[in-house]
Amino acid sequence: MILVIAGWSVHRCMAQDIPPAAEQQLENLTETSETETEDDSYLQQLEQFRKDPVDINTAGEAELIELQILSSVQVQKLLSYRRLLGKLVDIYELQAIPSWDLVTIHRLLPFITISPALSGKDDIAHRLRSGGHVILLRMSQVLERSKGFIESKYPGSPQKVFFRYRYAYKNLLQFGILGDKDAGERFFKGAQNKGFDFYSFHLFAKKLGIIQALAIGDFTVNLGQGLIQWQGLAFNKNADLASIKRQSPTLRPYNSAGEYNFHRGLGITLKKRRVETTVFASLRKLNANTVDDTISHESIVSSFLLSGNNRTAAELADRHTLQQMTLGGNIKYNAGKWHAGINGIYYNFSKAIGKPDEPYDFYAMSGKTWYNASIDYSYTFRNLHFFGEAAIDKDPDRAFINGLLLSADPRVDVSFLYRSIGKGYRALNANSFTENSSPANEKGFYMGISIRPTAAWRIDAYSDIYKFPWLKYRVDAPSYGKDFLVQLSYTPNKQVEIYARYRNETKQLDQGAGITNYLARVRHRNLRVQLNYTFNRSLSLRNREELAIYKLEGNDTGKGFLSFFDFLYRPLLKPYSGILRLQYFETGGYDARIYAYENDVLYGYSIPAFYDKGYRYYLTLNYDMTKKFSAWFRWAQTIYYDKDRIGSGFDEIRGSRRSEIKLQVRYIF
Secondary structure, eight states, X not given: OHHHHHXXXXXXXXXXXXXXXXXXXXXXXXXXXXXXXXXXXXXXXXXXXXXXXXXXXXXXXXXXXXXXXXXXXXXXXXXXXXXXXXXXSSXXXXXXXXXXXXXXXXXXXXXEEOSOOOOTTOOHHHHHHHSEEEEEEEEEEESSOBHHHHTTOOOSOSEXXXXXXXXXXXXXXXXXXXXEEXXXXXXXXTTBTTXXXXXXXXXXXXXXXXXXXXXXXXXXXXXXXXXXXXXXXXXXXXXXXXXXXXXXXXXXXXXXXXXXSSEEEEEEEEEETTEEEEEEEEEEEEOEEEEEOTTTOOEEEEEEOOSOOOOSHXXXXXXXXXXXXXXXXXXXXXXXXXXXXXXXXXEEEEEEEOOOSSGGGTTOOOEEEEEEEEEEEEEEETTEEEEEEEEEESSOOXXXXXXXXXXXXXXXXXXXXEEEEOXXXXXXXXXXXXXXXXXXXXXXXXXXXXXXSSSSEEEEEEEEEEEESSOBTTBOSOEEEEEEEEEEEEOSSSSEEEEEEEEEXXXXXXXXXXXXXXXXXXXXXEEEEEEEXXXXXXXXXXXXXXXXXXXXXXXXXXXXXXXXXXXXXXXXXXXXXXXXXXXXXXXXSGGGOEEOOEEOSTTOEEOOEEOSEEEEEEEEEEEESSSXXXXXXXXXXXXXXXXXXXXXXXXXXXXXXXXXXXXXXEEEO
């Protein structure tokens, strides 16, 4: 076992990718939401922890949770181990901690240390002098001209440009500014006469005496289990059982290109003994579509626009049309093995939010104000961890979520989660563990298990049964669904990792046309096998084969297939590295689509949905010219069979190919 950890310790020195488990989680997240995020905070955080690892001997509960790898049971076991036996002497001692398995240790190794760490009480002057500056510039472009450029609907250039400056001292102080221009937006012209279409500034400090966290500028807020507010990255159903619980500091810095899901203002967290208090205030201008009310003749909001694109005349007309003021906070009492907190958030809009006419939107949020409140709680007893949150909204409708993590044996972990979200419950920027993309109109029960019969074998499985008491989009009656997954992983040594995964999900959707709609059963099955093989310290291979089957009752079965090979070349002690992917896909349409995580430049990733028939390949190269200056290049192309149009609307491309080039440089000083 020590040899296994030793092998992983060598591998950590050249690790640059996110953990494989996180790749699967991001794929599942994108598949659920059907959108890709521009929030790279998670990747920035991983890179920061690689640079300044967490001292496992001195880290408190909040720092350990911030790693987003350990379960609450594992955190408490480490803290208890340190109290009883003192500091760890060697990295190999991690395997002696109850509930800690080799997979968890493997995932942690790149981000932790047992070396003495500098105190978090450094004064401001030292923090401002001793940190590091990073300037990053990224440019990308789809080479084929889309309809928006051909017909002059997009007045700007086809390049997407991203700039970020960031100063950081360990995990204690950071500040920076970024600018982002989307393809088709103008630059120093027209509506974007100040340069970039989107700017962001942030200053974030931690551990300044009684001040645990101070956020100025752009930041995110995470409360409880996400029933009233969760703006950070959060995973839902996947093979990692611990991800059913939301874990994060209340305040986090924000410096990503996404233009919607964050606050802009001031936030502060104070801690004295066991009591922690957070308050925040935000004032933002949002993109929203507005219409005139037929009765009051006042302008009301018909929808929020989340893409951040400001290219066409219609998009520019909706730019910054709504002002949103947000006030909120929480008070938390932490007794070590248990905690309880009270959370609240209040919104005020410059224009009233209108309620759509569709029957499924009968309970939609409306008016110029909205608020939510909740209590959240947790309790750890030996190998058992209980957690939950109870919330209400303005109306008031109610929502509850309760979960249980149990380490039944050193080789067996079990999890349970029950949620009951009222059909009328609504919350802005909420993200809890639900089948829906946001907590509303759902009741469900989840069960998961992880079994490690030997060091080489691992079995993960879950079952989730849920129902929707009210109507949904494309579902004109109360409905139900079920979802289960089983994944078998085999890691005989540090060179080979194989996993096979089967997932089966059944839901209900409208079938028919017009007023004669009825609910039909939809079954979606996926079978995946993936091999990760390391030839030597420089070269490794990834191969995935995946089959998707989509069946809507009364219709023909749609099938999909995807296969890719990744070749990863990272020679030790060399300034260059590269990744090449060769991929083939073939599906019976969009419903049988398959998602696949793609490596990208530093702080970047993509998870496209593949459907129809074609090939895809990409090449990503990295060259560290000096210790301070690094460059990345990425070329990606998709070639379709029997297709003369790609995309839709103004993003439609004539032809069967879509090619993208990306360049990025980083300067550290």
